[in-house]
Amino acid sequence: MTAVERMSEATTDLEIEPKLQLIEAVRNTRTLDGGFPLYENAEISIRVFDPNDLYPTAKYVLKNNLQFVASMRDEILSTDSVDIFMLDQIYVNSIYIVAPPVVEMSDGVPAIVDGLHRCTLARNLGKLVSVIFVDGVDPKYPIISTPVSWDEIVEYSQKPEVAELLRNVRPGIRDEGGSLRRFYRDFSYLGSAGRRPRLGQSG
Numbered sequence: 736m737t738a739v740e741r742m743s744e745a746t747t748d749l750e751i752e753p754k755l756q757l758i759e760a761v762r763n764t765r766t767l768d769g770g771f772p773l774y775e776n777a778e779i780s781i782r783v784f785d786p787n788d789l790y791p792t793a794k795y796v797l798k799n800n801l802q803f804v805a806s807m808r809d810e811i812l813s814t815d816s817v818d819i820f821m822l823d824q825i826y827v828n829s830i831y832i833v834a835p836p837v838v839e840m841s842d843g844v845p846a847i848v849d850g851l852h853r854c855t856l857a858r859n860l861g862k863l864v865s866v867i868f869v870d871g872v873d874p875k876y877p878i879i880s881t882p883v884s885w886d887e888i889v890e891y892s893q894k895p896e897v898a899e900l901l902r903n904v905r906p907g908i909r910d911e912g913g914s915l916r917r918f919y920r921d922f923s924y925l926g927s928a929g930r931r932p933r934l935g936q937s938g
Contacts, residue, residue, distance in 0.1 A: 753824035767919040777871040781823045786858035790844045790882035793902050800852045820857050821865045832926030840870040846882040849922050879918045
């Protein structure tokens, strides 16, 4: 079953509140390889955070991506009066599919798994951000990198090709495409572009 089919399956009952639809769809999230339901027994909620209280799991952001998110936010605010910093459901129009960032409790802190650029922009603007908060992920499928502080984040024009500039890989996990795919979460149904392999890296 594809991610889109899982999303449809989770949202067939139109009487279900959109926020609950989103939570149930997220509960069905699978790993990119193997299709393991790593959130099946987790506690999932929509919570509002000060971005300063969140922890990135990558050590870089891209200038163009920040500009794109800022432009998208302004456009959606202007056309639909919806703030993508404060979503509690999936926003869809003819151009965009946008869901709240995904944050997992990892290493004792709330760690950003998806949506780093939006969290970064919210932090830069002094805004709060609504996130999908997941606590109790299957321990066999941790985030591949350990959380870092905001002080460690560097803005680049292009994605670095040096692995050490991307993240702090969790001990015991090999930083290779084939090895990493079994840990990656498939958030395509949330509108996420997903991971972007480095030059010469498969998967």
